[in-house]
Amino acid sequence: MEDAVLFSLKGQVAIITMNRPHSLNSMNEALIDGLHEALTKVEKDPAIKCAVLTGNGKAFLCRRRSAVFGDSCRYCCKKRLSLPK
Template sequence: MYETILFEVNEGVATVTLNRPASLNSINRQMVAELRDALFRVQGDPGVRCMVLTGAGRGFCAGADLRTGVVRRAGF
């Protein structure tokens, strides 16, 4: 369903993993859209008690991916 994040719910815990390890999980427009969708899914699921945000690979997140254009507004 997602290309730049991994999403899983297990025993009431939602885990969202930034999944662009080659770019140190830098955020691009697609990731912003996918994160927004995942957050709305968590918000709408009464079985989720908490959410963990993590990153794949050796870095959590290097910030915005400037190679693909600046992310001006996250929309959260």
């Protein structure tokens, strides 16, 4: 199983890549967890000066109107996913 989010560094720049091209990078718990983990790395590493968020495939991010997205949204709020200040 491939990672839902990829993280790499290019100098002082973090590259965070949503990696669910088969579903147009639609949100699910794995994607939310991966973004939370990546943003936490950015927040805790003073050497990182910038973060770039990108998506694999033909879509940056797909928001599907379904019960699954509703569950993902509630899960995201519980994780308090936000950009570091």
